[in-house]
Amino acid sequence: MDSSANPQAARVSSTAVDTYTIGECARRSGFTMDTLRYYERIGLIEDIARTPTGQRRFTDDHLEWLSVLKCLRDTGMPVEQMHRFATLARDGDHTIPERIAILQAHKLAVDARMDDLAAKRDYLLGKIDYYKSVA
Amino acid sequence: MDSSANPQAARVSSTAVDTYTIGECARRSGFTMDTLRYYERIGLIEDIARTPTGQRRFTDDHLEWLSVLKCLRDTGMPVEQMHRFATLARDGDHTIPERIAILQAHKLAVDARMDDLAAKRDYLLGKIDYYKSVA
DNA sequence: GTAGGACCTGGAGTGGACTCCAGCGCAAAC
């Protein structure tokens, strides 16, 4: 897990800003390389720099953005809605109210999901107790 | 929503036990008719009686079983594992320990999912607050 | 007896989100 073990320097320090290969970015973000490429293709990640030979170089800004995407994805937001959010994020500060609205609506959905899970977890516990009582 | 409004009697009372058409069963269980047929096909539901002309007749036992399936499905259990559980349930009381084990393992998975959702919900709230602070 | 909705079957199609592949070009370490 030590990045110095990589034959190819995964973390590349140029003049001012650290950049990461797609492999390192995958490791740090929790997405696979394929998913990162896929997200770039469909417009969820933008402005990924390339080396003269075409390799991607991700930045800390990308990692931060990816942590947002990961949160949204893992809480069940559809890609299409993430895309809407990404578009707004690219369009500047005047879209902040709409971004807030999206996040709040999504938070409500997450709350509902958690409530549903909690209820079903209880049902599960009841089943387990029942089985134990007849075992 | 009154079943007497159905042109075809959805709830059929024969001699001893109430039975339900697939439409009524769908309405009561929360699954679609297609899903019920699909579940029968893959062996998640068994012993569905048929009228002489081939129509399915579900019982209250089926509805109870379907509520279990619904709980498992809605908490993210894969169909294959539900199938394993269904097989055990069909095989008699001596499988109860394994059924308990499955449910307990699944409950742990649900707990983990809930914890993850809770953490990500907090992250979301933080984002919302941040956006509000700069809006 | 006829209209209109419910139900049947087997099989094909869908949607979402990746995931994999071939065939290739680079990079770094020795």
Next chain:
DNA sequence: GTTTGCGCTGGAGTCCACTCCAGGTCCTAC
């Protein structure tokens, strides 16, 4: 300077869990 492994592309394939369809039968009410 070669080996080993990372990364590239475009496009095809996968997985899961349904969902839909055509073409037919059946049921109930009027």
